Structure formats: C-alpha cells, structure tokens
Amino acid sequence: MIYTYRVTFETDSTTGKIVVSLPSLNYTADFGPTVEEALENLKELAQGFLEILAEQGKPIPPSDPVTDGVYLSLQFDKTPLLV
DSSP states (O other): EOOOOOEEEETTTTOOOOEEGGGGGTTTEEESSSSSHHHHHHHHHHHHHHHHHHHTOOOOOOOOOOOOSSSEEEOOOSSSSOO
C-alpha cells in the first residue's frame, strides 16, 4: 500500500541545513544540506517509523489529502514479516 504524507520545510538558522518533517507521523523529522538529501533521509526515517508502528500493532496514520505543497509517498505493507 502507498501512504502519502505532507512535508514541511524550514532552514536551521544555526547550521543552514534544510529540516523536513511529517506532521502526520508524529512530526518525524530529519535534515540535510540540500532539499533532496533531507527528503531522502526523511524517507528512510519515516519507513522505519511505519515498521515500528506495525511491529507494535499500532495503526498506521492514513495518508494526507493531497492539495498544494510537497508530499512524501511511502510503499508499506502493514503485514509484519514472520521470521
């Protein structure tokens, strides 16, 4: 299943790095020297966040309605792997 979440952006005034966050995923946030790197870092972090929710049996937040802005799409199967 694909989940899509709205991304917020800001620039850290001390380091100048781009800070990106996902308000719908408990404000999961990451950063990078460029927008592209910050988004890639955020995607990896958000994927891990969804995996932890699934492992703990917690619900995955629904996708945000897509309007204006930037969105991050994540491919995620809620079924935990049996090991």
